[in-house]
Amino acid sequence: MEIIKLLGNKLAEKINISSPAGRGLIKLAIKDELGPFKPLNQLEFNDFKNTIANSLKIRLEKLEISSTSEIIDLLLNILTQNQSLITIGVV
Amino acid sequence: MYLEILFWIFATLLLLFLSTLFTVGIFLLIKGIQRKMVGLSCLGIGFIVIPIGFVGNYILDIYPGYLFQEIFITIGFILAVIFTNLTFYKNRKSPAKLILIVVIVLAIIQLIFHGMMAIERTPLIYYLKVSFDLPYNFLVFNWMAWSSYSAYKIVKNQDIEPWIKVRYRLISILSFIMSFHGIPEFFQPYDILWGTPSNLISVLVFGTTAVLAVIFSVGFLLAWIMPNWLKKYLNRNYQPVKDSEFTEEELMTLIRKQLSERRNNGNN
Numbered sequence: 001m002e003i004i005k006l007l008g009n010k011l012a013e014k015i016n017i018s019s020p021a022g023r024g025l026i027k028l029a030i031k032d033e034l035g036p037f038k039p040l041n042q043l044e045f046n047d048f049k050n051t052i053a054n055s056l057k058i059r060l061e062k063l064e065i066s067s068t069s070e071i072i073d074l075l076l077n078i079l080t081q082n083q084s085l086i087t088i089g090v091v
Numbered sequence: 092m093y094l095e096i097l098f099w100i101f102a103t104l105l106l107l108f109l110s111t112l113f114t115v116g117i118f119l120l121i122k123g124i125q126r127k128m129v130g131l132s133c134l135g136i137g138f139i140v141i142p143i144g145f146v147g148n149y150i151l152d153i154y155p156g157y158l159f160q161e162i163f164i165t166i167g168f169i170l171a172v173i174f175t176n177l178t179f180y181k182n183r184k185s186p187a188k189l190i191l192i193v194v195i196v197l198a199i200i201q202l203i204f205h206g207m208m209a210i211e212r213t214p215l216i217y218y219l220k221v222s223f224d225l226p227y228n229f230l231v232f233n234w235m236a237w238s239s240y241s242a243y244k245i246v247k248n249q250d251i252e253p254w255i256k257v258r259y260r261l262i263s264i265l266s267f268i269m270s271f272h273g274i275p276e277f278f279q280p281y282d283i284l285w286g287t288p289s290n291l292i293s294v295l296v297f298g299t300t301a302v303l304a305v306i307f308s309v310g311f312l313l314a315w316i317m318p319n320w321l322k323k324y325l326n327r328n329y330q331p332v333k334d335s336e337f338t339e340e341e342l343m344t345l346i347r348k349q350l351s352e353r354r355n356n357g358n359n
Contacts, residue, residue, distance in 0.1 A: 002251050002252065005332055016349075021342065082246065083179065083182075086128075091119070
């Protein structure tokens with residue numbers, strides 16, 4: 001999914017890990033937030049928003065990433081700006 | 092004779108528009124339901140009800156004039172604006188709600204004028220109707236066009252599959268073209284029904300609208316139901332991302348390792 005790729009790549013850039021690891025971290029946070037059975041192509045804007053604000057934040061804090069709040073705000077902003085990808089980039 | 096041939100050519104185009112729009116509508120509705128996307132389902136329903144309105148009006152001859160058809164077009168247009176708002180403007184500062192309200196008001200005005208014209212067609216009512224129809228069409232389709240173009244400007248330099256960027260461009264260009272379909276109505280004789288085959292101007296107005304509508308619907312068909320060969324062609328210079336499958340433990344170990352390496356490098 002393009003929106004996961006976009007968020008994961010930006011996350012990777014901000015915390016200095018590889019892009020696949022960044023995308024993987026986003027997917028893990030989605031699993032934490034919504035459970036393992038929700039298909040990625042059925043995620044809505046609010047699912048992503050809650051995932052970033054809650055589960056991803058917890059994951060980043062556990063990894064002892066500094067400036068977690070800044071990163072979360074940045075990702076929420078990227079999500080809002082690129083929200084149409086959830087629809088236009090999936091169907 | 093020639094006028095009648097011209098009329099049937101345009102009528103065929105109109106049928107092509109209606110069938111294409113209906114097909115895209117069914118596709119979007121199915122995808123919207125499958126993926127629980129309210130906005131997409133709205134657009135799907137909107138595209139389905141417009142042909143139903145035309146068919147009801149032309150074939151079944153349910154009501155004199157175009158009031159019946161206009162009711163369905165109104166529903167379709169409002170649902171198109173809801174799609175635009177839900178797809179592009181969640182949690183964003185924008186005039187999305189205001190535009191929806193203005194479109195609903197303009198739609199009600201259109202219905203009132205169509206109701207009045209079903210009773211009596213006067214020049215005043217007709218030209219008032221088309222004068223309000225123009226901003227109505229402009230708003231519905233240019234709002235979609237502008238939203239898609241703005242989103243395209245954001246994604247165009249990002250690592251996104253090229254066929255998706257093409258979809259954004261198609262939606263914005265086609266919606267922009269469709270926003271002008273109210274202009275030919277100004278040239279329509281006020282006392283003659285749209286598409287009457289015995290009047291040259293009426294046939295030309297009908298034809299211009301039909302051509303614009305076909306460009307829009309066929310383009311939307313291509314944008315939303317893009318064939319795989321075209322996607323592959325558009326992606327020909329693009330290397331898609333394929334992530335390896337990791338267990339949670341493997342992935343977290345990898346991330347910790349990378350973070351630790353970066354921190355050590357940073358300290359050194």
